[in-house]
Amino acid sequence: MAVEPKEYTKLAAEIMAVRAKKETPLAMVRTYGCQQNVSDGEKIKGMLQQMGFGFTEDQEEADFILFNTCAIREHAEDRIFGNVGALKYLKRRNPSLIIALCGCMMEQEHVVERIRKSYPFVSLVFGTHSLSSFPQLVYETLTGAKRVFQRGGEDTIDENIPVRRDGRFKAWLPVMYGCDNFCSYCVVPYVRGRERSREPEAVLKEARQLIEGGYKDITLLGQNVNSYGKNLPEPVNFAKLLKEISDMEGDYWLRFMTSHPKDCTKELIDVMASSGHIAKHLHLPFQSGNNRVLKEMNRRYTREQYLEIIRYAREKMPGLSITSDVIVGFPGETYEEFQDTLSLIREVGFTALYTFIFSPRKGTPAAGMSDPVSHKEKTRWFAELLKVQEEISVRRCASMVGKTVRGLVEEEASKPGVLNARTEENVTVEIPGGPEMIGSFRNILVTDAGNWVLKGNCI
Ligand code: SAH
Ligand code: SF4
Ligand code: F3S
Numbered sequence: 001m002a003v004e005p006k007e008y009t010k011l012a013a014e015i016m017a018v019r020a021k022k023e024t025p026l027a028m029v030r031t032y033g034c035q036q037n038v039s040d041g042e043k044i045k046g047m048l049q050q051m052g053f054g055f056t057e058d059q060e061e062a063d064f065i066l067f068n069t070c071a072i073r074e075h076a077e078d079r080i081f082g083n084v085g086a087l088k089y090l091k092r093r094n095p096s097l098i099i100a101l102c103g104c105m106m107e108q109e110h111v112v113e114r115i116r117k118s119y120p121f122v123s124l125v126f127g128t129h130s131l132s133s134f135p136q137l138v139y140e141t142l143t144g145a146k147r148v149f150q151r152g153g154e155d156t157i158d159e160n161i162p163v164r165r166d167g168r169f170k171a172w173l174p175v176m177y178g179c180d181n182f183c184s185y186c187v188v189p190y191v192r193g194r195e196r197s198r199e200p201e202a203v204l205k206e207a208r209q210l211i212e213g214g215y216k217d218i219t220l221l222g223q224n225v226n227s228y229g230k231n232l233p234e235p236v237n238f239a240k241l242l243k244e245i246s247d248m249e250g251d252y253w254l255r256f257m258t259s260h261p262k263d264c265t266k267e268l269i270d271v272m273a274s275s276g277h278i279a280k281h282l283h284l285p286f287q288s289g290n291n292r293v294l295k296e297m298n299r300r301y302t303r304e305q306y307l308e309i310i311r312y313a314r315e316k317m318p319g320l321s322i323t324s325d326v327i328v329g330f331p332g333e334t335y336e337e338f339q340d341t342l343s344l345i346r347e348v349g350f351t352a353l354y355t356f357i358f359s360p361r362k363g364t365p366a367a368g369m370s371d372p373v374s375h376k377e378k379t380r381w382f383a384e385l386l387k388v389q390e391e392i393s394v395r396r397c398a399s400m401v402g403k404t405v406r407g408l409v410e411e412e413a414s415k416p417g418v419l420n421a422r423t424e425e426n427v428t429v430e431i432p433g434g435p436e437m438i439g440s441f442r443n444i445l446v447t448d449a450g451n452w453v454l455k456g457n458c459i
Contacts, residue, residue: 029068047135051138059087068103092121106128110362129153176198176223177223217422220255226265259283261284280321281426283322284310303340400427407441417434428452
């Protein structure tokens with residue numbers, strides 16, 4: 001019997017309800033990795049909702065468990081394998097449970113082979129390229145005799161996938177997918193495919209819906225967000241897209257990530273500086289402060305070019321908050337070269353740093369490079385780096401005391417009667433208050449500073 005694609009959603013829902021012996025079967029979706037994956041997870045939940053699923057955070061009561069995986073570092077993969085292994089007993093106890101895996105790890109052949117051989121209780125495996133076929137793949141899993149494996153496929157964009165957003169006032173808005181940069185250490189171009197951008201009309205429509213829907217903190221997403229538009233039939237650049245969105249009326253902040261220094265134009269910085277809607281926060285990964293290492297990483301900018309962008313951005317926006325990513329112990333990096341990374345950190349004075357020890361990824365050029373420095377030694381360098389950044393953060397936080405900042409109240413803190421608000425600069429401020437304040441902007445007087453977090457009172 002031939003089944004129309006749109007029918008899969010309905011059929012899968014009916015079969016699943018019978019299988020779980022529930023009118024509303026429950027799904028648990030757990031997402032690992034970056035915001036791009038979180039955004040994909042929201043689409044998966046959108047499709048599950050359309051299929052009639054309810055949701056649970058408790059794997060004990062779930063009828064369908066899906067892990068949306070990340071392959072960026074070995075540690076991330078090991079943790080996921082461990083967590084998948086821990087699901088075995090659930091499947092034994094409840095054979096009608098469906099366990100599925102998707103996301104970046106599932107685009108790697110060696111990972112899929114390992115799941116096939118060693119994790120027989122996993123029934124469905126699909127990669128980032130198969131997102132829009134999800135209802136059909138669920139249908140095949142429920143009706144076929146075999147486990148379903150789907151890896152690879154076309155680098156396309158499907159604009160018709162429903163989204164079930166995790167937040168009521170914070171939203172992710174993907175504008176482009178994939179990456180063409182092939183930094184020599186990175187697995188992303190292999191698991192997410194070539195760069196492709198959404199049509200500006202589709203992005204603008206979604207942005208308008210979000211603003212009208214009361215969203216207050218909207219982040220435009222892409223692995224290399226500022227190369228947006230390059231492959232569109234009518235090329236548009238990211239600065240123009242950002243400008244058009246930020247011209248929309250409303251009370252909201254607009255953010256974007258992740259920018260690549262080689263595509264960070266003065267035009268983009270000028271747009272940032274000229275709009276009250278764009279948060280004065282730039283996440284701009286530098287990875288290393290040494291030119292030889294940057295070249296080996298295939299980053300395509302120099303230390304001097306990076307610092308020039310920062311200089312220009314600070315000239316236009318004196319209070320600009322800058323955060324970054326950095327890798328310690330790239331193959332062949334010497335201690336002297338690592339010192340260039342420390343000096344760059346001191347020179348820029350980042351608000352926060354996301355720090356990583358190099359992790360070899362199968363199939364990337366860096367995985368085959370000679371790597372004479374021991375992991376133990378790299379761990380020592382890493383600790384040295386953390387100490388440098390901590391001193392900068394402490395000083396930065398202390399300098400905020402006595403100032404008034406605008407913060408978006410995000411959640412209840414772990415202490416009773418305390419809320420966490422986030423400033424435009426992406427710094428957390430603890431304030432006294434009740435849950436009714438969540439989701440609103442407040443003016444806050446900063447009264448106290450810790451190492452990373454501020455304290456204050458609403459005024
Ligand atoms: N597209 C973004 C994010 C990439 S992944 C960007 O270009 O910045 C997030 C960060 O993980 C990277 O910036 C890098 O610092 C780190 N990373 C990526 N691959 C890594 C690897 N093999 N080992 C250690 N860190 C890695
Ligand atoms: Fe990876 Fe580089 Fe692409 Fe970022 S820009 S996703 S680090 S290849
Ligand atoms: Fe991980 Fe894939 Fe993001 S590898 S960091 S989830 S693009």
